Amino acid sequence: MNWLRLDNLEAADPIVIKDSDGRVSMVEVPCTTIGTTAPSCCGKMEGLGKRTLRVRDRRLEPAPTWLVIKYRRWKCLGCGSAFKEHLPDVHEQRYTTKRLFHDVSMSAIKRPFEDAGTFHAVEQTFVKRVFDSIAKEKLDDYRFVAPRVLGVDEKWLRKKPRWVAYDVENGHALELLQGRDERTIRDLLNQVENPQDVEVFCQDMHWPYAHLAEEYFPDATVVIDKFHVVKMASEAMDEVRKEVQKALKGEDVLRVSNRRRLFLRRWDDLSVEGQDLLAELVALDDRLKLGYTWKEKFFDIFELSTRRDAEQAWIAWQMDMPSAVKAHFRSIRWNMKTWGKLIFNYFDQRYTSGKVENFNGLLDRMNLQGYGYTFPQLRAKALLKYGNLVPKADLRMFMMEHSMGAAVSEWLAPYLEPDAHLDDPKDGTGWYSLGSGIPMAEWVTDLEAGRF
Numbered sequence: 453m454n455w456l457r458l459d460n461l462e463a464a465d466p467i468v469i470k471d472s473d474g475r476v477s478m479v480e481v482p483c484t485t486i487g488t489t490a491p492s493c494c495g496k497m498e499g500l501g502k503r504t505l506r507v508r509d510r511r512l513e514p515a516p517t518w519l520v521i522k523y524r525r526w527k528c529l530g531c532g533s534a535f536k537e538h539l540p541d542v543h544e545q546r547y548t549t550k551r552l553f554h555d556v557s558m559s560a561i562k563r564p565f566e567d568a569g570t571f572h573a574v575e576q577t578f579v580k581r582v583f584d585s586i587a588k589e590k591l592d593d594y595r596f597v598a599p600r601v602l603g604v605d606e607k608w609l610r611k612k613p614r615w616v617a618y619d620v621e622n623g624h625a626l627e628l629l630q631g632r633d634e635r636t637i638r639d640l641l642n643q644v645e646n647p648q649d650v651e652v653f654c655q656d657m658h659w660p661y662a663h664l665a666e667e668y669f670p671d672a673t674v675v676i677d678k679f680h681v682v683k684m685a686s687e688a689m690d691e692v693r694k695e696v697q698k699a700l701k702g703e704d705v706l707r708v709s710n711r712r713r714l715f716l717r718r719w720d721d722l723s724v725e726g727q728d729l730l731a732e733l734v735a736l737d738d739r740l741k742l743g744y745t746w747k748e749k750f751f752d753i754f755e756l757s758t759r760r761d762a763e764q765a766w767i768a769w770q771m772d773m774p775s776a777v778k779a780h781f782r783s784i785r786w787n788m789k790t791w792g793k794l795i796f797n798y799f800d801q802r803y804t805s806g807k808v809e810n811f812n813g814l815l816d817r818m819n820l821q822g823y824g825y826t827f828p829q830l831r832a833k834a835l836l837k838y839g840n841l842v843p844k845a846d847l848r849m850f851m852m853e854h855s856m857g858a859a860v861s862e863w864l865a866p867y868l869e870p871d872a873h874l875d876d877p878k879d880g881t882g883w884y885s886l887g888s889g890i891p892m893a894e895w896v897t898d899l900e901a902g903r904f
Contacts, residue, residue, distance in 0.1 A: 490535075605656060625890040657790075714730050
C-alpha cells in the first residue's frame with residue numbers, strides 16, 4: 453500500500469530537514485507518478501523528459517511538508533503542441549495537493565487564520581489565499597430566505613458605512629454588504645427568496661430604506677426602530693451638557709466632563725451611589741436637570757403599553773418642554789413630525805435592533821484591536837461558519853485519520869477539541885446556495901473568546 457495515501461503518486465522515504473538547533477524545519481517527500489500514458493493529439497507524441505514540481509501536502513511533522521514530484525512532458529510531432537502529465541492529486545491553481553487545500557479551507561472557516569496556519573504548518577498568508585478562493589466559489593450565488601421580520605441597519609466601520617440585513621425575531625444577521633448604496637442593496641433584494649413572507653420591515657430614519665420597503669415588501673408594516681429614536685434624546689442631553697460645561701468653572705468642568713456617560717444612563721439603571729452622584733451634578737445648573745428630565749420622559753414614552761397612550765404622551769412632552777432646553781431637542785421634534793406614523797408603528801409591532809446593535813459595538817472593538825480580517829473576509833467567514841452553507845460535519849478536523857503513521861505529534865493535542873455537536877445536514881446535501889443567517893449571539897461569543 454502507498455503510505456502517502458495518494459492514488460496517483462508513489463512516494464519514497466521522506467527527507468527530514470533540520471535547522472542548526474536540530475529542530476525539524478521542513479519535510480520533503482520525493483514522488484513519482486503512477487500509470488500515466490501519453491496523451492493523444494494529431495501526430496506522434498515524442499517524450500521531452502521529466503521536470504520537477506514542488507507542492508505542499510499535509511504535514512508529517514510540525515513543519516511544512518513538500519512533495520517533490522517528477523512528472524513527464526511530451527510534444528506532438530504533428531502540430532508542435534507541448535503537453536505535461538496530468539496530476540489528479542494536485543490542485544489546478546495552487547501549488548498544493550487537493551486534500552491539503554480542502555483541509556486548510558475547512559480549518560480557515562472553523563478557526564482563526566493564525567490557528568489554522570499553525571495547525572497545518574503553513575503560513576497565515578497561505579491560509580488567507582485558500583480561504584479567499586473557497587469563499588469566492590461558495591458565496592458567488594449566496595442568497596437568503598426572507599424572514600417574517602426583516603431588519604436593516606448600517607454600521608460605520610473603517611470610515612465606511614456597512615449595511616446589515618437581519619432576522620429580527622431570531623437574532624440572525626442575514627447579509628453584510630460593503631456599502632449602503634441603493635444599487636447594491638437592490639441587487640441583494642432582487643435575490644431574496646420569498647419576499648412576500650416579510651410582514652414587518654424594521655429600519656432607521658433613512659428614506660431610501662422606506663422606499664425600498666414599499667417596492668419590495670408592499671404588504672409589510674414599516675417600523676422605525678425605537679433604538680434610533682430614543683438615541684436622539686441621549687444626543688440632545690449630551691448637547692445640553694456641552695453647553696452647560698462651557699459656562700462652568702474650576703473643578704466643576706472636570707466633574708461634568710468626566711461623568712458625561714452618567715447623563716446618558718437611565719435613572720432606574722443606576723445604582724444608589726450613581727443616582728446620588730448624578731443628583732449632585734444636575735444641581736450645578738438647572739439646564740442639566742431639565743435636559744435629563746426630558747430625556748428620561750422621552751424614553752418613558754416608548755415604555756407605554758398602547759399606541760394611543762404613546763401619542764398622547766408625545767403631545768404632552770412637547771407642550772410641557774421648558775424653553776431653556778427646547779433648542780437642543782429640536783431634531784426630535786422634526787423627526788417625530790416627519791416619521792411619526794412609522795415611529796408609532798412600534799406600538800403595533802414591537803421589534804427593535806437591540807441584538808444587532810450589540811454586534812455593532814463588537815465591530816467597534818474589533819476595528820480598534822485588529823483581528824486580521826478584511827471586511828469581505830469577516831462576512832465570508834461568518835456566513836460559511838454559521839450559515840449552513842457548509843455541512844457542519846465537514847468542518848471537523850479528522851487529523852488523526854488524515855495524518856500518516858507517526859505524523860500526529862503530541863503538540864497537536866490542544867487543537868483537537870471534540871466536535872460532537874456538529875452533525876451532518878439532515879437532507880444529506882453538500883453545499884447550499886441558501887443561507888440561514890449568522891446567529892449573532894454565537895458569533896459574538898466566539899469573537900470575544902478568540903475562536904473566530
